[in-house]
Amino acid sequence: MGCVKIKWFLITFLLCVLCRPRPYLYKSDHQYPGVNGTDLPVAVLYAEIGTKEFNTFHKVLSERAQEGKLVYVLRHFVFEPKNEKMLLSGYGVELAIKSTEYKAVDDTQDENDEVQGFLFGKLKKSHPELQEELGELRKHLLESTNDMTPLKVWELQDLSFQAASRIMTVPKFDSLKLMQDLSQNFPSRARSLTRVAVNQDMRKEIEDTQKRLSESMGIQPGDASLFINGIHVDLDIHNPFRYDPSARSSYQMVIGTTNVPQHVLCMLNSFCKFVHSRLLCSILDILRSEAKILEGLHNLGIRGSSVSKFLHLPSSTTVEDSYALDIRHSSIMWANDIEKDSMYRHWPSSVQELLRATFPGVIRQIRRNFYNLVLFLDPIQEESIELVKLAELFYKHNIPLRFVHSTIAFHSFYLNLSIFSVIYMTCTEICDSDC
Structure with missing residues (x-):
């Protein structure tokens, strides 16, 4: 204007x-x-x-x-209101007029859901002449379902499994919608869940999954975690309720740097649009890295379901049998031996000492060659003297480290000095020891 x-x-x-x-x-x-x-x-x-x-x-x-x-x-007055929804950080957030109670639920646009076993969407299609009566029945059932009376202790024992069983009984296209409803209105839905029978096979599978996640990733029952192609995203850092405007252009960079098929680009495009409005830009770095991996697999002729199998394979940096340096090689000549030197003879030799409580950050004094320090030094560099003094300081103060230094001449375009610290402990040494 x-x-x-x-x-x-x-x-x-x-x-x-x-x-x-x-x-x-x-x-x-x-x-x-x-x-x-x-x-x-x-x-x-x-x-x-x-x-x-x-x-x-x-x-x-x-x-x-x-x-x-x-x-x-x-x-x-807003002349041209935007269609974008306001993102609120919270649990079960809603705007209820003249009601501050948690049980207020907006069910005006949800006519096809199941209420106490009745599918009102199908009933209204089959009996259009009973629209008003079915509406009254549905309203009555919803009011009875929203019963907030306290549950008995024994009714709470399997409530989580009953909620999962309830979700598994609906068609797969409605399961996510039902899970959202149960999560956001759980107190008002708890009474109806107590009447759901739990599938024992599903219970066993859930318990096994909880045990495996607890042991491998430290995820306890009830915790929330986000994984993208198996990569863990810390929700404490990447808050999904924060918005970064620069993400709108970042997701376009992800799509523009790949040569994968059109259907893969469409999936990445849709997911990146979700990310740019929900998560921080740093998550797009994960997507960019995964897009490059997908491009490489596609160039190798790997397509379809085989892509998922290759993405689940561990990378070369995570293989347990690989070493940065094999310290058992004959060229490694140790300056000290914690297991044989007399200055360490008063230390306990049992590996059970590893379980003893100690101050954080303290290396336990055990007469075992558990901790090893290898220094690669260039004699012509002045910085090498400082590292030798540091190793001597460790030795004088009885730090339980076995150390060695190796002489190397570095090329001009490499680093003048490199330090490799290798901690090596073999299962054979532990098994052969007297616990």
Whole structure:
């Protein structure tokens, strides 16, 4: 809107204020501080705060109100509302008019769900003449379902398994919708869940999965975790309720740097659009890395279900039998031997000492070659002297480290000095020891 049009609208607006009758004012109206006379004309401005047009009108009307020429009332109005939803961080968040109770549930748009065994969506299609009666029955069942009476202790024992069984009984396209409803309205749905029979095979599978996740990843029952292709995303750092505008262009970079098939790009595009509105940009780095892996697998001719199998394979850096350095090689000549040297003979040799409580960060003094330090030194570099002094300091203070240094001449474009610390413990040494 140009400046000339704004001025013309402003003049027309002021003329209408002087000519029309005094409008009715509400208690909730935002009235500009000033003279509040019953004989003064009232200017009611409907505008969106923060726009240029609002600033122009507000400046003129506020000046007139301060001069006592009119009563200025502002009513916030959005001319072009956006379809984007507001993201709120919380559990079961909703806006309920005249109700602050947790049991308030919006079920006006959910006509196809199952209520106590009745599929009202199908019933209304089969019996259109009974629309009103079915609506009353559904309302009655919902009110009885929302019973918030306390449950007995024995009724709470299998409530989580009963909720899972309830989700598994519905069609797969409705299971996620039902899980959302149970999660957000769990107190009002708990009474109906107590009547659900638990599948014993499903119970055993859930318990085995919980045990495996607890032992391998430390995920306890009830914890929430996010994994992308097996990569763990820390939800404490990557808050899904934060928004980064730069992510909108970042996900386009992910798509633009790949040469994978169109259907794969469509999936990545859809997921990245979800990420840019929900998660931080750093998660897109994971997607970018996974996209490169997918591109490499596609170039090798790996497609379809085989891609998922290759993504689950461990990388070369996680193979347990690989070593950065084999310290058992004959070229490694140790400067000390914790198991044989006399200065360590008063230390206990049992590996059970590893279980003894000690201060955090302290290496336990055990007469075993558990901890090893290998220094690669270049004699012509002055920094090497400092490392030798550090190793000597460890030796004098009886730090349980077996150390050795190796002489290496580094090329000009490599680092002048490198340090490799290798901690090596073999199962054979532990099994052969006297616990």
